[in-house]
Amino acid sequence: MTTQLQHTCRRMVSLYGRQRLYGYPMLQQCRWFSKSTTEKVKAGDPTKVIDLPSFPAENIRNFSIIAHIDHGKSTLADRLLELTNTISSRGSNKQVLDKLKVERERGITVKAQTVSMFYKYKGKEYLLNLIDTPGHVDFSYEVSRSLAACQGTLLLVDAAQGIQAQTVANFYLAFGEGLHIIPVLNKIDLPGAEPERAIKQIQSAFELDTSSILQISAKSGINIDQILPSVIENMPCPSGSIQKPFRALLFDSWYDKYVGVVCMLGVVDGVLRKGDKVYSAHSDTKYEITEVGIMHPEQVPTGYLHAGQVGYVVCGMKSASEAHIGDTFHHLNTKVELLPGFQPAQSMVFAGIFPVDTNDFRKLDENIKKLTLNDASVSVHKETSNALGQGWRLGFLGTLHMDVFRQRLENEYDANIIVTQPTVPYRGKMREKRIDD
Numbered sequence: 001m002t003t004q005l006q007h008t009c010r011r012m013v014s015l016y017g018r019q020r021l022y023g024y025p026m027l028q029q030c031r032w033f034s035k036s037t038t039e040k041v042k043a044g045d046p047t048k049v050i051d052l053p054s055f056p057a058e059n060i061r062n063f064s065i066i067a068h069i070d071h072g073k074s075t076l077a078d079r080l081l082e083l084t085n086t087i088s089s090r091g092s093n094k095q096v097l098d099k100l101k102v103e104r105e106r107g108i109t110v111k112a113q114t115v116s117m118f119y120k121y122k123g124k125e126y127l128l129n130l131i132d133t134p135g136h137v138d139f140s141y142e143v144s145r146s147l148a149a150c151q152g153t154l155l156l157v158d159a160a161q162g163i164q165a166q167t168v169a170n171f172y173l174a175f176g177e178g179l180h181i182i183p184v185l186n187k188i189d190l191p192g193a194e195p196e197r198a199i200k201q202i203q204s205a206f207e208l209d210t211s212s213i214l215q216i217s218a219k220s221g222i223n224i225d226q227i228l229p230s231v232i233e234n235m236p237c238p239s240g241s242i243q244k245p246f247r248a249l250l251f252d253s254w255y256d257k258y259v260g261v262v263c264m265l266g267v268v269d270g271v272l273r274k275g276d277k278v279y280s281a282h283s284d285t286k287y288e289i290t291e292v293g294i295m296h297p298e299q300v301p302t303g304y305l306h307a308g309q310v311g312y313v314v315c316g317m318k319s320a321s322e323a324h325i326g327d328t329f330h331h332l333n334t335k336v337e338l339l340p341g342f343q344p345a346q347s348m349v350f351a352g353i354f355p356v357d358t359n360d361f362r363k364l365d366e367n368i369k370k371l372t373l374n375d376a377s378v379s380v381h382k383e384t385s386n387a388l389g390q391g392w393r394l395g396f397l398g399t400l401h402m403d404v405f406r407q408r409l410e411n412e413y414d415a416n417i418i419v420t421q422p423t424v425p426y427r428g429k430m431r432e433k434r435i436d437d
Ligand SMILES: Nc1nc2c(ncn2[C@@H]2O[C@H](COP(=O)(O)OP(=O)(O)OP(=O)(O)O)[C@@H](O)[C@H]2O)c(=O)[nH]1
Pocket: 067, 068, 069, 070, 071, 072, 073, 074, 075, 076, 095, 107, 108, 109, 110, 133, 134, 135, 136, 186, 187, 188, 189, 190, 216, 217, 218, 219, 220
């Protein structure tokens, strides 16, 4: 970034304050392109950047976007991020929440991503936490985990394709969680769009009220401005209490090479501040919160989170196995009712993974642990093969999931591995006790 732009940014911040300027496209550029500015924000008093205590529960909405694959979830997320000035609308944003290399190469979402947005509606400022979810069935565990941190969801239906398999499956996931579901018809700009047919399908399959269904085009931006008012008016706000002792649900985690394990928390009750000592119910370990903040869209420290808010924490977890998806965090010496957590994922396809060079076993072991931190649906067991040596038997939700995991190991951890043919476990019942040759 040029010195002149830096200077102008600094001047605007000093004139108007950081918080009010955060949505400015130019300051967005400062965040995108200047590492030093981000560091300065981090180094300064973080609560000055975004004033989270000023958002009571009634001004918060936590929602996700669910749909069948390719119905336009990530494209809709782009438009909402632009609308709320979370990212600059200059230039073309294409599925910005698909941050992984594998997602960009394949054009699909494999990882649910959380992002916090600020939006003014009828004179009030709202904090909206959005989770973009994958549509492919192999990543449905990501969807079910994400829904636990939401009170509502946008059920997106492609107006040309109508309802498809994962529309139904994801609808029932959201319905089972008791979320408020708003149906939205997307891609109405397509020549082959048949909105009337899709509306009839939504009505008959889900019995949702479609009298005022939103009809949008996430790609061209038609009617995008109707989405957030509908979210605010129709979806319930989080029900937790700021007065109660702090407790939060750990619903996602990843490994950062500089700070170690980063956990995403949905705060159910109470207040969490930087420096607080917290306790993990699952690992029976205490931690000190060294950083707390929100995804906006990258990590922005706020020093504070309270009931109903969703954000990340860094608490000096040493090993990847300490972050247990579905864990309850609470303050030391307080008794809270533990949150229900999640059902473990049911692996469908199994494959052996072995290092090409047997000396890489330890390194690969560490890398598999780090990657499973970001993908809790993979089951891991050690295995030894006469031909290939020491390795692992990994369980996946499907063959695409397996292939994506392999590619992530190679892309993100430079792994050099052999993957065996996938197999599906089955149980056979013999009619005869013995079969003779
Ligand atoms: N014509 C048209 N194309 C759209 C619209 N919304 C999304 N698309 C296109 O549909 C394709 C899939 O969009 P994505 O946003 O990646 O879909 P997704 O639901 O996030 O896909 P997964 O996350 O992989 O399930 C892309 O080529 C988009 O450009 C729309 O409103 N109109």
